[in-house]
Amino acid sequence: MPPKKKARVSKRTASSGKDDDGETVSSAGGKRKAAASVGKNEKCSESPGSPQYSHWLMKSEPESRFENDIDVKFGIEDLKALPDQTGCWDGVRNYQARNFMRQMKEGQLAFFYHSNCKEPGIAGVMKIVKESYVDHTQFDKKDVHYDATSKPDNPKWSMVDVQYQRMMKRFLPLSELKKYHLQHRANGGPLKDMALFTRARLSVQPLTAEEFDFILSLEDEVAL
């Protein structure tokens, strides 16, 4: 499937929806308000109230799974194998996740997270090499993530380009991250509010520099 530079994202959420500035939309139940209160003032990213994120975590499925006869598998090895080790993170169909992608800046780092697989966890690091632009797969009827409600003159979905940087020195399993999260939630620590645990199904999520650095430091520790 990806002869050119094509990355398949694993997890999106139900497509469609009406508001193309999903910001408000998603926080429906009023439960989770996502720090993505960016919406209205997307132009001025320095608007107060919209925290500047600098690091990210992006989920994708490393194991084969067929959706409409199409394999959605895309693990870190698949990214690494692309020309220039670069691919577009297409297929995101969730407003919160999309909005986070729109905040990404060239040069920022993101963890490549393996989801829906034998061993979920952080596999490696990648870099944002192209800021958000129109995700062409929303118009492609053949694509798993085709969205009939999105029109070319007013596209709903965006993507970024990412480039493989490196594998983690050791794979960091979700189970281990969760232990730290629980520990930090109880006694304080950098992972106490990590989005991976506080925003269950979000496929593109922000990390603070502290979270990112702490996770990197785990590479040199023995598994918990």
Add this chain to the structure above:
DNA sequence: GCCAACGTTGGC
């Protein structure tokens, strides 16, 4: 394969 969590849809 199960199912909890949660985003989206649509009736009212």
Add this chain to the structure above:
DNA sequence: GCCAACGTTGGC
């Protein structure tokens, strides 16, 4: 604008 029904995510 509320909220129940529904569909998806993703760990286990």
